[in-house]
Amino acid sequence: xxxxxxxxxxxxxxxxxxxxxxxxxxxxxxxxxxxxxxxxxxxxxxxxxxxxxxxxxxxxxxxxxxxxxxxxxxxxxxxxxxxxxxxxxxxxxxxxxxxxxxxxxxxxxxxxxxxxxxxxxxxxxxxxxxxxxxxxxxxxxxxxxxxxxxxxxxxxxxxxxxxxxxxxxxxxxxxxxxxxxxxxxxxxxxxxxxxxxxxxxxxxxxxxxxxxxxxxxxxxxxxxxxxxxxxxxxxxxxxxxxxxxxxxxxxxxxxxxxxxxxxxxxxxxxxxxxxxxxxxxxxxxxxxxxxxxxxxxxxxxxxxxxxxxxxxxxxxxxxxxxxxxxxxxxxxxxxxxxxxxxxxxxxxxxxxxxxxxxxxxxxxxxxxxxxxxxxxxxxxxxxxxxxxxxxxxxxxxxxxxxxxxxxxxxxxxxxxxxxxxxxxxxxxxxxxxxxxxxxxxxxxxxxxxxxxxxxxxxxxxxxxxxxxxxxxxxxxxxxxxxxxxxxxxxxxxxxxxxxxxxxxxxxxxxxxxxxxxxxxxxxxxxxxxxxxxxxxxxxxxxxxxxxxxxxxxxxxxxxxxxxxxxxxxxxxxxx
Numbered sequence: 153x154x155x156x157x158x159x160x161x162x163x164x165x166x167x168x169x170x171x172x173x174x175x176x177x178x179x180x181x182x183x184x185x186x187x188x189x190x191x192x193x194x195x196x197x198x199x200x201x202x203x204x205x206x207x208x209x210x211x212x213x214x215x216x217x218x219x220x221x222x223x224x225x226x227x228x229x230x231x232x233x234x235x236x237x238x239x240x241x242x243x244x245x246x247x248x249x250x251x252x253x254x255x256x257x258x259x260x261x262x263x264x265x266x267x268x269x270x271x272x273x274x275x276x277x278x279x280x281x282x283x284x285x286x287x288x289x290x291x292x293x294x295x296x297x298x299x300x301x302x303x304x305x306x307x308x309x310x311x312x313x314x315x316x317x318x319x320x321x322x323x324x325x326x327x328x329x330x331x332x333x334x335x336x337x338x339x340x341x342x343x344x345x346x347x348x349x350x351x352x353x354x355x356x357x358x359x360x361x362x363x364x365x366x367x368x369x370x371x372x373x374x375x376x377x378x379x380x381x382x383x384x385x386x387x388x389x390x391x392x393x394x395x396x397x398x399x400x401x402x403x404x405x406x407x408x409x410x411x412x413x414x415x416x417x418x419x420x421x422x423x424x425x426x427x428x429x430x431x432x433x434x435x436x437x438x439x440x441x442x443x444x445x446x447x448x449x450x451x452x453x454x455x456x457x458x459x460x461x462x463x464x465x466x467x468x469x470x471x472x473x474x475x476x477x478x479x480x481x482x483x484x485x486x487x488x489x490x491x492x493x494x495x496x497x498x499x500x501x502x503x504x505x506x507x508x509x510x511x512x513x514x515x516x517x518x519x520x521x522x523x524x525x526x527x528x529x530x531x532x533x534x535x536x537x538x539x540x541x542x543x544x545x546x547x548x549x550x551x552x553x554x555x556x557x558x559x560x561x562x563x564x565x566x567x568x569x570x571x572x573x574x575x576x577x578x579x580x581x582x583x584x585x586x587x588x589x590x591x592x593x594x595x596x597x598x599x600x601x602x603x604x605x606x607x608x609x610x611x612x613x614x615x616x617x618x619x620x621x622x623x624x625x626x627x628x629x630x631x632x633x634x635x636x637x638x639x640x641x642x643x644x645x646x647x648x649x650x651x652x653x654x655x656x657x658x659x660x661x662x663x664x665x666x667x668x669x670x671x672x673x674x675x676x677x678x679x680x681x682x683x684x685x686x687x688x689x690x691x692x693x694x695x696x697x698x699x700x701x702x703x704x705x706x707x708x709x710x711x712x713x714x715x716x717x718x719x720x721x722x723x724x725x726x727x
Contacts, residue, residue: 159367160288186265192324199360201474206247252357275358280344282482284367291338294586317461346592385492396451477530487551494558537578540709573613575712610718633687635717666711669699
C-alpha cells in the first residue's frame with residue numbers, strides 16, 4: 153500500500169507566489185550589479201552569524217577583485233575582507249567574526265560594480281530542512297491565528313528558499329529576509345518559528361531562520377548524485393529515477409506533469425470546498441469523501457521531488473552561508489526503505505558539513521581565520537512522532553520504529569548530532585500533526601543545552617542505559633530518569649492526562665505499558681511494567697517464562713507512556 157506524505161496542508165506555493173509578486177512590483181534583480189552577482193540568500197534585513205567568520209559569496213569575472221565590508225549607522229567600517237574571482241567565476245570572501253549587534257550595512261564591490269544590503273543584524277542563524285512536517289506553516293498549525301497575531305518581534309527573521317528542482321534566479325531574487333511578524337510570519341515553518349522564538353527569549357540576540365524544505369521529499373532529494381552513488385542504500389532510489397525517465401521525451405514528461413497538476417489542483421480545491429461545507433471535518437473524513445490525495449506526482453528531470461533536485465536547486469544555492477547549525481525533520485517519505493535510512497542520514501550530515509566548511513572554498517586574501525571544528529556544525533534531528541495510516545492500524549508494518557532507531561543511532565554515533573523524542577506527539581491517521589510548538593520548543597531546548605551550554609534547559613529524554621535479564625523478569629535502567637512516571641498511553645490521551653501521584657507502586661499492565669518481551673523464538677508478547685525507585689523499570693509477561701529480548705514503544709502508533717520529571721517522553725528501544 154502506497155503511503156501518501158505529500159505537501160503540508162496549506163503550504164505556500166512559494167515559487168509561483170514569488171514570481172507573481174516579483175512581476176507585479178519589482179523586475180530588478182537585487183542580486184546583480186554589472187558582472188557582479190551575490191548569492192540570493194543575501195538581502196536587506198538578513199541575519200548574519202555572530203562569533204564566526206561570515207561567508208559572503210557569489211559570481212563574477214575571473215581574477216577580478218571583490219571587496220566585502222560591513223559598516224555601522226555612521227558609515228564606519230567594522231569589518232572588511234577581499235578575495236579574487238576564481239577561474240570558475242565563483243568567489244567566496246569571509247568577514248572576521250563579530251559579536252551580536254546591528255543594524256549594519258553590507259557592501260560588496262568589484263571594480264565599478266557594487267551592491268548594498270541594509271538593516272543587517274548579527275545573531276544566531278539556523279538552517280531548517282526536511283519535508284512536510286518542517287514545511288507546515290504557522291497559519292496551518294494548532295493555534296496558528298493566535299501565534300500570528302502575537303508575533304511582534306522584529307529581531308526574529310526568516311527567509312523562505314524557493315521550492316524548486318532547478319536553479320531559478322528570478323524566484324531566488326524575489327525571495328528576501330523578513331521579520332517574523334504578522335502577517336508574513338504565517339508563511340514561516342511553524343517548527344522553525346517556535347524554535348526561533350524560544351531562542352530569542354533565552355539568548356536575547358537576533359535570530360535568523362533559513363527555511364529550506366519541500367513536502368513529500370525523500371532524504372535522497374537533499375544530496376548530490378555523486379554523494380548518492382557512493383551509497384548502497386541510495387542505489388535503489390537512483391535506479392528507480394533512471395527507470396522512470398528512460399525513453400521519455402521532455403514533451404511527454406511535461407504533458408504527464410501538467411495532467412497530474414490539474415488533477416492535484418482540483419483535489420485541493422475540492423478539499424477547501426469540503427472544509428467550508430463541513431467546518432471541523434478531519435483529513436481522514438475528507439479522504440473518505442473525495443478519495444486519497446493524488447500522490448505522488450510523475451517523476452521528471454524538472455520535478456522538485458526527484459532525487460538530488462532540492463539539493464541542486466536550493467541547498468547548493470545557500471551554502472556556505474554561515475550558520476550556527478541545522479534542524480532536520482524528515483523520514484516519512486522513506487519508510488518503504490527504512491532499513492537504509494541510517495546510512496543515508498549519516499551521508500546527508502557528512503555532505504552538508506563538507507558543503508558548509510569554509511576551508512574547502514580557499515582562503516580569502518584578507519580577513520579570514522579558520523575556526524576549530526568548523527566542519528562539524530551541529531545537527532538537531534526530530535525523531536519521527538507517532539503515526540499510522542488508519543487502513544493499516546490492525547497490521548502495523550513497523551517501518552517507523554526502524555527509522556526512529558536509525559535516527560537515534562546516528563545521533564549517538566556522530567559528534568554534535570542531537571535528537572529530540574516526540575513519541576507524545578503525532579495524530580492517528582494524520583501524517584501532518586498540527587502541534588508544532590512542542591517540537592519547536594524541544595528543538596530550542598536541545599540547542600540551548602547542547603550547543604549553547606545552558607544546563608538549565610530540559611533537553612534529555614529518558615533512554616535505556618542498561619538491560620538485565622533475570623529469570624522471568626527484565627530490569628531496564630534508564631538514564632535521565634528523575635521523576636520517571638506514567639502518563640496516558642498514546643498522544644491523543646497524553647495531552648490531557650495527569651502524571652500518577654504514586655508512580656513507584658503503579659503497575660502498567662500488558663497492552664498499556666508500551667513494553668514487549670520475547671524469548672529465543674523471537675515471538676513478542678505485550679508485557680507488564682512497574683517503575684522502581686532507582687530509575688529502573690521491572691518488565692515481565694506471563695506468556696514468556698525466560699525473556700531474552702525487550703523493546704519499548706516499538707510501534708508506528710501505540711502506547712508510549714513513560715516520561716521523566718521534565719515531561720519528556722522516553723526514547724523507543726529494542727534490545
